[in-house]
Amino acid sequence: MGRRGARPSKNMEKKFPKNFLWGGAIAANQCEGAYDEDGKGLSVQDVTPHGIYGEITAAPTPDNLKLKGIDFYHRFRSDIALFAEMGFTALRLSVAWSRIYPNGDDAEPNEKGLQFYDSVFDECRRYGIEPIVTISHYETPLHLARRYDGWRNRTLIGFYEKYVRTLFSRYGGKVKYWITFNEINSLLHSPFMSGGIATPREKLTEQDLYRAAHHELVASALATKIAHEMLPDAKVGCMILSMPVYPLTPDPDDVLAALSAEQKNDFYADVHARGEYPGYMLRYFREKGIRIDMTAEDEEILKNTVDFISFSYYMSACESADKSLPKGPGNIIGGIPNPYLQQSEWGWQIDPQGLRFVLNKYYYRYQKPLLIAENGLGAADKLILEGGVPTVNDDYRIEYMQAHLRQAAEAIADGVEVMGYTAWGCIDLVSATTAEMKKRYGFIYVDRNNDGSGTLDRYRKKSFGWYKRVIATNGASLFE
Numbered sequence: 001m002g003r004r005g006a007r008p009s010k011n012m013e014k015k016f017p018k019n020f021l022w023g024g025a026i027a028a029n030q031c032e033g034a035y036d037e038d039g040k041g042l043s044v045q046d047v048t049p050h051g052i053y054g055e056i057t058a059a060p061t062p063d064n065l066k067l068k069g070i071d072f073y074h075r076f077r078s079d080i081a082l083f084a085e086m087g088f089t090a091l092r093l094s095v096a097w098s099r100i101y102p103n104g105d106d107a108e109p110n111e112k113g114l115q116f117y118d119s120v121f122d123e124c125r126r127y128g129i130e131p132i133v134t135i136s137h138y139e140t141p142l143h144l145a146r147r148y149d150g151w152r153n154r155t156l157i158g159f160y161e162k163y164v165r166t167l168f169s170r171y172g173g174k175v176k177y178w179i180t181f182n183e184i185n186s187l188l189h190s191p192f193m194s195g196g197i198a199t200p201r202e203k204l205t206e207q208d209l210y211r212a213a214h215h216e217l218v219a220s221a222l223a224t225k226i227a228h229e230m231l232p233d234a235k236v237g238c239m240i241l242s243m244p245v246y247p248l249t250p251d252p253d254d255v256l257a258a259l260s261a262e263q264k265n266d267f268y269a270d271v272h273a274r275g276e277y278p279g280y281m282l283r284y285f286r287e288k289g290i291r292i293d294m295t296a297e298d299e300e301i302l303k304n305t306v307d308f309i310s311f312s313y314y315m316s317a318c319e320s321a322d323k324s325l326p327k328g329p330g331n332i333i334g335g336i337p338n339p340y341l342q343q344s345e346w347g348w349q350i351d352p353q354g355l356r357f358v359l360n361k362y363y364y365r366y367q368k369p370l371l372i373a374e375n376g377l378g379a380a381d382k383l384i385l386e387g388g389v390p391t392v393n394d395d396y397r398i399e400y401m402q403a404h405l406r407q408a409a410e411a412i413a414d415g416v417e418v419m420g421y422t423a424w425g426c427i428d429l430v431s432a433t434t435a436e437m438k439k440r441y442g443f444i445y446v447d448r449n450n451d452g453s454g455t456l457d458r459y460r461k462k463s464f465g466w467y468k469r470v471i472a473t474n475g476a477s478l479f480e
């Protein structure tokens with residue numbers, strides 16, 4: 001982080017746009033808890049107690065921290081009050097599909113689930129916080145996984161359509177920004193969590209996975225079409241796990257290997273933004289003998305392109321033509337470690353300039369507004385007492401976010417249209433990849449431990465006051 005080039009340039013215009021959305025991001029399955037309350041059905045998360053690398057259990061087990069989460073289901077009012085205290089103007093959150101349709105293929109929605117999100121959105125609005133709603137954030141109803149093999153099955157498009165119609169008609173007056181699928185490009189890497197695909201990973205072919213991804217792409221475009229028809233003011237975005245891939249060396253073979261890795265991710269944004277499959281992907285399918293099963297109707301639906309591109313950004317990685325080089329850990333995808341970068345405690349490489357790179361790449365590729373939907377540092381925070389008040393001195397998190405936000409400002413100075421920044425896990429929650437509490441991202445500490453113990457009390461960390469000031473000054477304090 002302390003690298004020379006990561007400092008902001010002196011003469012840049014240090015300005016975030018006037019209506020910049022400042023806030024945080026959470027996902028239902030990682031914070032709500034109440035996994036079986038008020039008619040909620042099970043989701044794929046309720047049977048993955050140890051994250052994407054662990055086993056899938058037959059039924060929920062007590063060691064699954066997500067079953068209780070941070071109890072946002074019962075504490076959302078006081079949590080949203082804390083977000084408002086920081087000055088949030090936006091909150092990205094997801095709806096748990098299985099709270100609305102407990103099995104996914106039910107005839108009628110669950111009224112109690114619908115009422116819960118009515119209350120959450122009303123509470124946001126009370127403070128002038130704009131809800132940005134992810135329709136599907138790694139929360140496929142478990143029944144759809146077990147009965148249909150999740151998104152491998154084209155039938156899911158219809159279930160998803162019914163679900164989004166329910167959301168749009170119920171919440172259209174309360175929600176303007178919608179995101180169709182969280183990190184849609186993670187399906188190939190995490191088929192169960194991301195695609196609700198119950199068939200074990202080792203039994204799936206690349207064709208199975210790309211077909212499933214195609215079904216999600218069609219469903220996403222269909223949701224966009226329906227939103228535009230039903231809600232003329234709505235803005236719909238896709239959400240991509242962004243991870244710039246740099247060539248490990250200037251060897252042209254490495255450069256092309258990096259390009260190819262980039263394309264495997266860009267493909268999803270290309271389809272969402274341009275409404276058709278890019279040529280490089282068609283060639284890949286052709287050469288690999290992969291048949292996507294594209295219908296004429298699919299082609300028409302895909303033409304419904306998104307209004308904005310949102311993405312998560314935590315890290316970059318390297319690629320080489322030498323496929324024997326070991327890959328490091330990272331946000332679901334991972335990659336070859338970059339010798340110029342430091343890493344987080346979880347081995348994710350820290351690269352603030354990569355954010356400027358990604359913002360420029362997407363904007364000048366698509367000319368659509370961009371939302372930084374996730375960014376932050378997962379760290380093992382230590383709760384201390386300061387003047388008798390519990391807190392965390394998370395200077396490392398402040399340093400990480402400050403460096404990234406400065407690079408966002410650089411991108412804005414480059415002419416990139418950035419709509420907002422929603423810091424991931426603005427309140428500590430259960431991690432997605434490893435399903436633990438110890439990996440914390442929040443401005444707010446939640447007293448809960450990996451073994452499930454803790455009071456669930458909330459405490460403001462040092463970064464709470466820091467972010468509050470960033471928002472109050474519309475980013476100007478980043479440059480003091």
Ligand code: BGP
Pocket residue numbers: 027182183241312331332374378424430431432433434435439
């Ligand atoms: C993204 C997911 C989030 C989130 C984040 C951090 O992949 O969209 O749900 O959790 O990564 O990952 P983790 O929680 O594993 O640290």
